[in-house]
Amino acid sequence: MPKVKRSRKPPLDGWELMEPALDELDQKRREEHYEYCIKEGYADKNLIAKWKKQGYENLCCLRCIQTQDTTFGTNCICQVPKSKLEVGRIIECTHCSCQGCSG
Structure with missing residues (x-):
């Protein structure tokens, strides 16, 4: 999930419906970034595996x-x-x- 600045206000109505889609888009973006780094020679697979860990x-x-x-x-x-x-x-x-x- 992308970092979202949270306020003290409760989330908007329907947020629980959007959150899984945002998580999926963020994961897809990360995977595309990892593939790009390997393809362009910026990083090897071992480094990218570490990037996935917290x-x-x-x-x-x-x-x-x-x-x-x-x-x-x-x-x-x-x-x-x-x-x-x-x-x-x-x-x-x-x-x-x-x-x-x-x-």
Whole structure:
């Protein structure tokens, strides 16, 4: 389901009828995006498989989640949510120079 900004107002009448159709359209859009990325060579199938999992939607490369490539055997620093980091701290992946896959 696409992220919809919710207000304190109750949903409109008939929303429950539209919601499944919106979910289906969003899923179709995602699948078309994945196919396009493979076709154009932007991403491989393993990366796209990770994009489908919750928390990995913005993952830029697979090296960011490989624990054997890090000093302490954990995920890359760019996988730490910005809300969990110190205020004003700028992070950068040592592998791909990404500044935060987790958003």
